[in-house]
Amino acid sequence: MATIKDIAAYCHVAVSTVSRVLNDHPDVSADTRRKVLNAARILHYVPNNAARDLVLPQSDTIGLVVRGAENPFFTPIIRAVEKSCGAKGYAMALHQIPVGADEVGEGAELVQSKRLKGLILLGGRYDYTREDVIALGVPFVCCTYTNHFGDLDPAAFSSVSIDDEGEGYRATTMLIEHGHAKIAILLDSKDDRSISERRYRGYCKALSEAGIAIDEGLVCETVDFSMSAAFERATRLLAERPDVTAIFAVADTMAIAAMKAIANAGLSIPQDISVIAIDGIEMSLYTVPTLTTLAQPQAMIGEKTVEILVDVLDNAAPSSHVRLETTLRPGGTVGRVHP
Amino acid sequence: MATIKDIAAYCHVAVSTVSRVLNDHPDVSADTRRKVLNAARILHYVPNNAARDLVLPQSDTIGLVVRGAENPFFTPIIRAVEKSCGAKGYAMALHQIPVGADEVGEGAELVQSKRLKGLILLGGRYDYTREDVIALGVPFVCCTYTNHFGDLDPAAFSSVSIDDEGEGYRATTMLIEHGHAKIAILLDSKDDRSISERRYRGYCKALSEAGIAIDEGLVCETVDFSMSAAFERATRLLAERPDVTAIFAVADTMAIAAMKAIANAGLSIPQDISVIAIDGIEMSLYTVPTLTTLAQPQAMIGEKTVEILVDVLDNAAPSSHVRLETTLRPGGTVGRVHP
DNA sequence: GATGTGGTTGGAAACGTTTCCAGTAACGTT
């Protein structure tokens, strides 16, 4: 494996000169540059990242901690993050953790051992303290969620997310406009710091504005965005509450599980029950009927996240909080309520 | 950030001693060991991987190159690989590449720049030459596919896959046993080196054994395992060939796309058309009706792959080629042909 | 008392890279 030294020997120059060429430093003659570049090609030089990382204060690697990566919603985002990192000269280190794990703790360890320059937290819960964030020691971006509470200085981190409350409101409103009143919500958790809690708030807001009281029996909590849990819960809902006419699922995966439960119960969509969701995974284009969903711009989320982080890293830009828009992807799962 | 030197200073010992303790070398007194370990804890020591990787001939990192990671089939495998790597003291470096990319070339570069110890190629095509493999320079495992041709010494690499031809045969046979004769196959590519080609062979074998001639109009090639391509192709099939009574899709994702096409055509599953597939992704449990599929043991595939590779790396075990069994996951998409 | 022996420790080199500092040569200015 050719090293920088081999190139130096080959060209009869010093290693420092080679290094300068390879790093596009000025102050090196065109002639030398050509010679070195040529030698690098001939000797099949590939830089040794370990050595570079060692001497540099930090490596050019961004960590991506994904909580609950089994959700297909994240797949295109992860892909976009890796791609964008590459385009900006960064490497990505992926770390998938179980839904129950401590993302910031895991992240901090990752940062230290791999000397990461920055961190992206994808699909987590906002339950960090100021100390946790300081312990991270590097800039980070919350991707697909944020700290709604303002109990942490917004300048201390960045975020890219949709307006969860607004979108929850929008989805619920759409059902109300179709005449529904007995609207169930299928969500991960009502927990304050959960990613889906704000969508639940939007749901509550839409209902109360329409003069509909929150019916606890229609609020279906599950766990971990698991499809099987969502399926079980939806099945139970349909058995217990034959009066329900619509379901708002906070994630496409959960909606798809609910649609299966509805079919099993012998009900039709949207004649008997309407379904709407948020996310816009590819699979939801292929359900029967096609799922009506507020689609998040997944690729853009990934790109924007990297862009923000790299801007902070390279240009010392201030942290920012980006809100992206969803797009209503009309399907066939929302209909007028039966008279 | 505490280094090994800080610990040495703190304990009044040499760095070499600290290193020995941290690496569980013998030849260090219980007393010193205790002292050093204690200091490491107090100073929040986290090893610097870059430094370790630099001095060690190779890093303890295994590369995972995934081609076409948008397929949800791979997600649980990737997760299992990362988990198993962690359990065995290795780190995983993920590299997702487009379906069209050169996996071995990309892999080789990854290996060199990150000084990887081994490589896993997930979901690729077997089109390497002997030279490509030598250029890799490290042991590698083909995951979910293999070189069927024997034009490469089996001792030169390992593989973990199902018996693609056998499973293709099994799926097709199941349709034949239900009385079907006009059986279409929906596949990625008939290309020799494609991952799905062997399943197509099994399809051909089953048909010819049953005395059914291959009808080229029922052999539906698409591209890249894309759902949209599969949907288009299935739609065209149904329009052109109203006589078709069953579809064998080589992947669950393609089957789901086909089911949508079938519904759009106003046909019922399984009354008008039966569908069977291979893979067993989670989503296929939630289609209506539930997809009948030959489920691959995804987690086990990931674990086994790592196990084999680590065995080669740690114990200089010979390379091996593992065949795993699928499990028939009966759904509601296969029925008897209409008289 | 000299010599081994074994367990434990320290010192130093090495890994491949970046970067600071000093040095050289060529050239123009006074």
Add this chain to the structure above:
DNA sequence: AACGTTACTGGAAACGTTTCCAACCACATC
């Protein structure tokens, strides 16, 4: 002729770790 400037280059230290080799000590053996 002496000097400064500019453009380029070389030397060497540094990053944090592992590992080889030498050294030390205590103890037993001859």
